[in-house]
Amino acid sequence: MAIHPTALIDPNAQLDSTVEVGPYSIIGPHVKIGARTKIGPHVVIDGHTTIGSDNHFHAYSSIGGPPQDKKYGGEVTYLEIGDRNLIREFCTFNCGTVQDKGITRIGSDNWFLAYVHIAHDCVVGNHTIFSNNAALAGHVHVGDWVIMSGFSAVHQFCQIGAHAFVGMNTSLTQDVPPFVLLSGNPAQAHGVNLEGLKRRGYTREQLNAIRHAYKLIYKSGLTLDEAKQSLDAYAAELSAEAQLPVQQMRSFLDVSTRGIVR
Template sequence: MTQIHPTAIVDAAAELDASVSVGPYAIIGPKVRIGAGTSIGPHCVVEGRTTIGRDNRFFQFSSIGAQPQDKKYAGEDTELVIGDRNVVREFCTFNLGVPQAGGTTRIGSDNWIMAYTHVAHDCVIGDHTTLSNNTTLAGHVTLGDWVTVGGLTGIHQFVKIGAHAMLGFASAVTQDVPPFMLVDGNPLAVRGFNVVGLKRRGFDSEQLAAVKQMHRLLYRQGKTLEEARQAIRELGSQMPSAKAEVALMDAFLADATRGIAR
């Protein structure tokens, strides 16, 4: 049987796998679906049309699937979708989407989300991210895979953060951050590329050299953005084992709607 503490309130319409555990004083709403092995900690509230995958752990006092903090929201049946094996620490708030933006807030798998993190409506978070304490994502923010966000960092609405980027402590992020870059500050500045993180993930010497060269082309050679993009595209043929990284960067720059941090 599902392990539900007698003080928890679980709506009869909620769909919980038999291996789900629900802690004391937690509340689970009628449109919630929770997959195998997931644990919901004491005093958590999970509501709205929220789907949670397998083997997640929610620590105490989080608010998951509440209405978006958007004045245009009028009670529409929007949703929050969370993947597998995420760790969500205390006092986190994840909101539903709004219909004007597709209506879905989406969090991937294998993320480490620390205390007091806020994920606003229609954000999209990839896999293997680390969001440190008091990370704040405004609406429509996109985080690629393996992004690391330092504590007390705020990310402006509609900003995109590329895969493998690292945002330092207490940063104010108002423009898109390209993949692999290391940024911090207020105003935000690019400090280099995330060499330590990339080495930990097994990037080989040619991949690291390609990322280093892309950083130089974007930030060290006085090129316009279009000139830098053209030079970055040419790296794909010069460094065959780094084609995926070059393609990732080129695709990101093509879709950078707020301008990139420079």
């Protein structure tokens, strides 16, 4: 291991032999870190934290700290981070609480830019981008390929569906269906994240289906229950390829607990 002599690593921490640790970083006794992960200077990693391979933590990040929750009583809770994540300066990721499942989970191939906060019991998928100062309150679930723009903030227990785009300075207090682009304070939907979907290989047929599904939910004047029925009928007319994203949007409406931004 390439460990700087000023780093403080508890002898009980489990680090792969290829891990690099920079000056003045501190790693606690219950931490496990996978192959080729790089820990920059002045990083603190504590708690029952498990980190996969090929991650890169930049200076002054605080990872695995106790949840910022008044109900927390010192119980053993966890933080899990996948592979190939980039964590820039001053990010804060907290462990979970026993009031939820006791674990905060972050997937793989994510970019977390400076000052991002991931609170207790959050679940973040894969291939997301969190721009500077984006923040999640507790118990938030974020799907794959979501983009959180700078200074966006999410209320506790919200869900954000895959491929959604949350604009800069957005205050989000309700759920966001997959593929939707939104911004504002309070947040408002402004169409479909077409550019992101094109970059990820969605076909013209799929894009047209997603746009029509969006119109049924947001532009038709239907109640949410009526929109669900219309989505079911519309999906039945589509090819298997085009059906899939429409079914994703439809299924999200059933699992939403805070109501969708609408």
